[in-house]
Amino acid sequence: MLEFVKQSKKRKLYCILGILYLLCIIFVANDAWLYSTPIAKLTKVETSVSGEEIGTRGTKEKKYKQNIQGVILNGENKGKTISFTNEYTYTGMMKQPYHRGDKVLLNGTSKRMGSGIRGLKRDTELMILVGFLMFVLITIAGRQGALTIVTVIFNVAVFAIGFWKAGDTSNVLEMCSRLVILFAVITLVGLNGIHKKTWAALFTTLIVLVMIMGIFDVVIHHAEDLDYSTMEYLGSIENPDEIFHAEILISGLGAIMDVAVAIAASLSEIVEKKSEVTFLELFKSGREIGYDIMGTMINVLLFVFGCGLIPMCLIRMNNDVSLITIIKLHIPCELCRFLVESIGIVLAIPISILVTSVMIKVPGMFHRQKKARKVQGEGKC
Amino acid sequence: MLITLGLILLILIMVVGGDRGVVSLIALCGNLLILSLAIWLMASGVPVLLVTVCVGVVISCITLFYQNGRNGKTWSAFLATMITMLLLFFFIYIVVWRSEAGGLNEIQQVGEDVFYYNMNLNISMRNVAVSVILLSTLGAVLDMALTVTTSVYEVKSHKEDMTFKELIHSGMQIGKEVTGTTVNTLLFAYLGESLLLFSYLRMQGYSFELLLNSKIMFENCASMIFGAIACVVVMPVAAVAGGAIFSGLNKHKIQRST
Numbered sequence: 001m002l003e004f005v006k007q008s009k010k011r012k013l014y015c016i017l018g019i020l021y022l023l024c025i026i027f028v029a030n031d032a033w034l035y036s037t038p039i040a041k042l043t044k045v046e047t048s049v050s051g052e053e054i055g056t057r058g059t060k061e062k063k064y065k066q067n068i069q070g071v072i073l074n075g076e077n078k079g080k081t082i083s084f085t086n087e088y089t090y091t092g093m094m095k096q097p098y099h100r101g102d103k104v105l106l107n108g109t110s111k112r113m114g115s116g117i118r119g120l121k122r123d124t125e126l127m128i129l130v131g132f133l134m135f136v137l138i139t140i141a142g143r144q145g146a147l148t149i150v151t152v153i154f155n156v157a158v159f160a161i162g163f164w165k166a167g168d169t170s171n172v173l174e175m176c177s178r179l180v181i182l183f184a185v186i187t188l189v190g191l192n193g194i195h196k197k198t199w200a201a202l203f204t205t206l207i208v209l210v211m212i213m214g215i216f217d218v219v220i221h222h223a224e225d226l227d228y229s230t231m232e233y234l235g236s237i238e239n240p241d242e243i244f245h246a247e248i249l250i251s252g253l254g255a256i257m258d259v260a261v262a263i264a265a266s267l268s269e270i271v272e273k274k275s276e277v278t279f280l281e282l283f284k285s286g287r288e289i290g291y292d293i294m295g296t297m298i299n300v301l302l303f304v305f306g307c308g309l310i311p312m313c314l315i316r317m318n319n320d321v322s323l324i325t326i327i328k329l330h331i332p333c334e335l336c337r338f339l340v341e342s343i344g345i346v347l348a349i350p351i352s353i354l355v356t357s358v359m360i361k362v363p364g365m366f367h368r369q370k371k372a373r374k375v376q377g378e379g380k381c
Numbered sequence: 382m383l384i385t386l387g388l389i390l391l392i393l394i395m396v397v398g399g400d401r402g403v404v405s406l407i408a409l410c411g412n413l414l415i416l417s418l419a420i421w422l423m424a425s426g427v428p429v430l431l432v433t434v435c436v437g438v439v440i441s442c443i444t445l446f447y448q449n450g451r452n453g454k455t456w457s458a459f460l461a462t463m464i465t466m467l468l469l470f471f472f473i474y475i476v477v478w479r480s481e482a483g484g485l486n487e488i489q490q491v492g493e494d495v496f497y498y499n500m501n502l503n504i505s506m507r508n509v510a511v512s513v514i515l516l517s518t519l520g521a522v523l524d525m526a527l528t529v530t531t532s533v534y535e536v537k538s539h540k541e542d543m544t545f546k547e548l549i550h551s552g553m554q555i556g557k558e559v560t561g562t563t564v565n566t567l568l569f570a571y572l573g574e575s576l577l578l579f580s581y582l583r584m585q586g587y588s589f590e591l592l593l594n595s596k597i598m599f600e601n602c603a604s605m606i607f608g609a610i611a612c613v614v615v616m617p618v619a620a621v622a623g624g625a626i627f628s629g630l631n632k633h634k635i636q637r638s639t
Contacts (some may be wrong), residue, residue: 005456011623015463016531021403028457035590036590037588037590044587053501054499054501055499055501055502055503056499056501056502057425057426057502057503059426059503060503061501069461079463089500089501090501090503090505091484091500091501091502091503091504091505091506092481092483092484092505092506092507093484093485093500093501093502093506094484094485094490094495095484096481096483096484096507097481098481099460099547102630104516105590105591105594116634117597118591119591119594119595120480120481120594121594122482122594122595122596122598122599123593123594124481124601125476125479125480125599126593126598126602128476128608129476129602129603129610130606131607132610133606133609133610133613136610136613136614137560137564137613139611140553140614140616140617141556141557141560141613141616142557143557144557144558144560144561145557145560145613147561148560148561148564148565151561151565152564152565153569155565155568155569155572156568156572156615159572163579163580163583170504172576172580182418183569187561187562187565189570190561191561191562191565205507209627215389216386217462219382219385219386219389220382221440222385223382223385243576243580244577244578247573247574247576250496250569250573250576251569251570251571251572251573251576252569253569253573254389254562254564254565254566254567254568254569254570255569255570257565257566258562258563258564258565258566258586261562262559262562264543273506276382277480286405287397289400290397290398291399291402294394294397294398294402294405294521295398295401295402295405295408295448296402296444296520296524296527297405297524297566298405298409299408299409299412299444299520299523299524300520300521300566300567300570301412301519301520302409302412302416303412303516303517303518303519303520303521304517304520304567304570304571304574304604304608306413306517307512307513307514307516307517308517308574308604309418309420310419310423310509310513311485311506311509311510311513313420313424313591314420314423314502314504314509315425315494315498315500315502316498317420317421317424317598318424318498318499318502318504319497319498319499323417323420323421332382332383336382336383336386339383339386339387339390340386342390343389343390343393344385346390346393346394346397346398347397349397350397
């Protein structure tokens with residue numbers, strides 16, 4: 001085993017990464033001392049059926065009751081046992097079962113341990129997932145994978161700092177438009193390096209973003225107003241339209257960049273291989289690439305958007321609200337966002353072809369003319 | 382409003398995409414219909430995981446075989462997608478079970494829905510959560526698988542004498558190049574969606590500890606991370622599947638011709 005590892009540098013690196021990953025998981029699994037909220041580890045869980053309730057569709061729903069005992073892991077009450085009860089139904093809509101060995105956050109403070117469970121401690125699972133993604137990215141995708149990790153970390157950091165600094169949501173749109181430019185620069189430069197095609201992709205992305213926001217605004221002005229009150233989670237936010245604009249701006253950004261990079265990269269490769277290629281030829285091959293990405297990119301967004309709605313639809317449809325009513329009354333905002341983003345993806349194709357071919361070809365032509373003149377001049381001599 | 386936007390999209394797809402734009406539009410509508418059918422089936426009490434598996438297969442068939450034709454490329458992409466999703470299914474199920482990420486999250490629990498609707502659906506919300514994560518990654522995985530197998534096919538058709546190993550290598554190369562943007566696409570799609578949540582939680586004065594362990598955070602992160610993991614894992618699987626099918630195809634052809 002050791003010999004096998006020592007054979008190449010790559011294997012050594014992977015081994016070190018793997019060990020680091022394990023250490024991180026062990027650390028996060030035992031980080032209760034870092035928390036100021038009291039944390040308990042469940043040592044005994046007894047589950048019993050406590051009765052039946054009437055469910056939807058005329059079914060009977062089983063109810064369960066759990067008697068739970070746990071040991072406090074941190075704070076002043078460390079080591080004390082605590083017991084609580086938990087009730088849940090088969091559906092598990094409001095409350096979920098707990099298992100032996102789970103760690104839970106309690107609703108008390110570090111001095112008083114509290115009387116009930118506030119929620120599961122999910123940071124270990126989160127760490128396992130994040131670590132696994134990083135591991136897979138580095139081992140399978142190599143250098144590109146590492147670059148991806150760096151750009152994602154930068155983007156998330158920018159997002160978090162932007163939000164934390166803004167304090168309130170009063171000028172969220174202004175902040176997000178700045179953030180979007182930063183996101184685009186970080187992602188494109190980080191993944192492709194400083195290159196002509198990077199700038200082409202960046203310009204395309206910004207132009208398309210401005211265009212879809214314009215289209216959205218024009219349509220909103222000329223049609224009846226969008227009812228923002230149907231937006232999920234919208235309890236007490238006072239500027240829903242700004243937040244909605246910001247949402248469209250950010251969630252479409254990734255897909256638009258993807259299209260722009262794909263076209264810019266392949267067009268610049270064509271120019272590199274065949275420098276005498278004409279605008280028309282470039283346009284044709286750009287369209288060819290565009291056909292292929294368009295459908296799949298919209299598909300990706302469709303699944304992200306559609307699947308998030310499943311739980312909400314299930315609740316409503318089981319309470320005699322028809323699917324058509326849901327589409328009409330409950331999800332117009334989500335639908336609208338999806339449509340605007342799809343428009344962005346489609347628009348990105350011709351625009352990126354145009355921008356890329358202009359940016360790559362025009363300086364090239366200039367250069368060649370200069371060269372030609374030079375040659376002519378030498379000929380005269 | 383929605384109709385106007387829909388019409389704009391329709392016209393743009395037809396103008397920019399031409400005939401193939403229309404094909405992808407039909408495939409898109411097909412997927413949308415299948416997704417609604419899936420929701421309807423789940424809502425009427427058919428086992429959630431069974432519906433998920435069937436719908437996953439049907440959607441893959443529509444996206445690959447209808448949109449891109451029946452050939453070695455799409456068959457190997459189909460195979461790779463199925464293998465990856467099967468592997469991922471167990472991983473997702475274990476993680477969702479460990480973190481009990483089903484049901485309503487903290488914000489939804491205090492929403493109005495709880496008062497209006499009967500919440501005893503007799504449908505396991507844990508399975509619904511698994512289904513949501515699995516299906517929402519499907520689009521990106523199909524995209525990635527097809528990209529890799531297509532490039533393996535292109536390389537093979539240009540250079541007949543490529544070996545199995547070389548084919549895999551070239552497939553991985555293309556895959557690596559698109560990984561970055563695909564992962565970022567997913568990241569931004571979910572960041573945009575959770576923008577509202579962040580602003581809401583900011584107002585509620587959630588502490589960092591509670592936010593990190595909340596179900597809302599977990600739901601959003603899990604979907605995004607699983608999507609990214611699936612996209613990366615499908616790459617070598619698709620390269621191997623494509624390499625095996627195309628190098629096998631070639632031998633077959635040679636045998637026939639001799």
